[in-house]
Amino acid sequence: MRLKGKRIFITGAGGGIGRATAEKCAAEGARVICADLNENAAAASVEAIRSAGGEAIAITGDLTNETACATMFSQGAAAFGGLDVLFNNAGICLNDDAGPVETPLASWDATIAANLTSVFLCCKFALPHLLQSGNGVIINNASIVALVGSAFPQIAYTAAKGGVLAMTRELAIMYARRKLRAVAICPGPTATPLVKAFLADENAWKLRRRYLPMGRLGEPSEIANLVSFLASDEASFITGSAYTIDGGLTAAYVIDDSST
Ligand SMILES: NC(=O)c1ccc[n+]([C@@H]2O[C@H](COP(=O)([O-])OP(=O)(O)OC[C@H]3O[C@@H](n4cnc5c(N)ncnc54)[C@H](O)[C@@H]3O)[C@@H](O)[C@H]2O)c1
Numbered sequence: 084m085r086l087k088g089k090r091i092f093i094t095g096a097g098g099g100i101g102r103a104t105a106e107k108c109a110a111e112g113a114r115v116i117c118a119d120l121n122e123n124a125a126a127a128s129v130e131a132i133r134s135a136g137g138e139a140i141a142i143t144g145d146l147t148n149e150t151a152c153a154t155m156f157s158q159g160a161a162a163f164g165g166l167d168v169l170f171n172n173a174g175i176c177l178n179d180d181a182g183p184v185e186t187p188l189a190s191w192d193a194t195i196a197a198n199l200t201s202v203f204l205c206c207k208f209a210l211p212h213l214l215q216s217g218n219g220v221i222i223n224n225a226s227i228v229a230l231v232g233s234a235f236p237q238i239a240y241t242a243a244k245g246g247v248l249a250m251t252r253e254l255a256i257m258y259a260r261r262k263l264r265a266v267a268i269c270p271g272p273t274a275t276p277l278v279k280a281f282l283a284d285e286n287a288w289k290l291r292r293r294y295l296p297m298g299r300l301g302e303p304s305e306i307a308n309l310v311s312f313l314a315s316d317e318a319s320f321i322t323g324s325a326y327t328i329d330g331g332l333t334a335a336y337v338i339d340d341s342s343t
Contacts, residue, residue, distance in 0.1 A: 085311065085317060087112030089167045089314065090165055090216075091167065091169075092116040092118060092168070092170070094146055094172050094173035096119050096124075096125055097128050098119070098124065098275060099274075101117075102127075102303070104303075106131055106137075106307070111311050111315070115138070117139055118146070120143070140163075147196040152201070167216045169222070171205050171247070175193070175198065180240050182238055210263075214261055214263060217262055220318075222267070222268065223250070225245075227270065230269055264318070265323065266321055269325050271301055271329025273301040282300070295331075295332060296338050
C-alpha cells in the first residue's frame, strides 16, 4: 500500500479521472477527501470507496469561489487532521470554446475560472496544511494541450492548461527546500463519460483516432496509476516536472494507421 496514512484532497473527484484516482488512492491506503461541485457525483465516489473498504468523505462546493474554496479546505483538513496531497483535477471544457474570433468572452472567463483560478485558490488554501505535513505534494492535472497546439482549438482551455503547467514549475521551485513537491500530469484523450459521448459520433472519432498511435483512448484508471505513484514517497525526487500520459500522441510524427 504505497499511500498508507496519506490524506489526499482530490478536486473534481466525482468525475471520470477524479473518481478513478480517488478509488485507486483509497485502495493504496490513503484517506480521500472527494471534492466536487456535483454533490451526487462526489457522494457516489465516496460510496464506491467505502464499499471497497476504504476511507473517504465528500465535500461539495464551487472551487472558483474564494469563500467556498476556503471552507472546503478547512472542512477537508479537519476531517482527517491535516492534508498531505492535493490533486488539482477539477476542470471544464465548453462547447463554444474554439478560436479567439469565435469564443465568447463569457466562455473564456468561465474556462479560465474553472481550470486555472480554481487551481490557484486550491493551492492558496491547501498550502498551509501541505507545508505542515512536512511531506506535501501538489499534483496538477494539465493536458497535452499545454504542450502542443491543435488545428481544432479550444483557446481558453489551452491557455488555462498552459497556465497550470507554468504554475506547477513555480510552486515546485518556491517550496522545494520546504519539502513540498509539485508535479503536473499531461493526459491525452481519456475515456471519461464526456469524451466518450463526444466521440460516439463516428466522424469525430474517425478524425481523432488516426492521431492516436495506440488507436485508443486512455482509461481513467491508467491516469490514476500515475497520480498514485506521483503522490507516493516512491516519487520523492520528482518535482517541477510534467508527466505526459498520452499513448504516444505527442511523440508522433507520422503514424502507420494502414492496419486499421
Ligand atoms: N478526459 C480527457 O480526455 C482529459 C484529457 C486531459 C486532461 N483532462 C483533465 O482532467 C481533469 C478531469 O477531467 P475528466 O475528463 O475526468 O472530466 P469530468 O467532467 O468527468 O470531471 C470533472 C469534474 O470536475 C468537477 N468540477 C468542474 N468545475 C468545478 C468547480 N468549479 N468546483 C468543483 N468541482 C468542479 C465536475 O463537477 C466534474 O465532476 C480536467 O481538469 C480535464 O481538463 C482530461
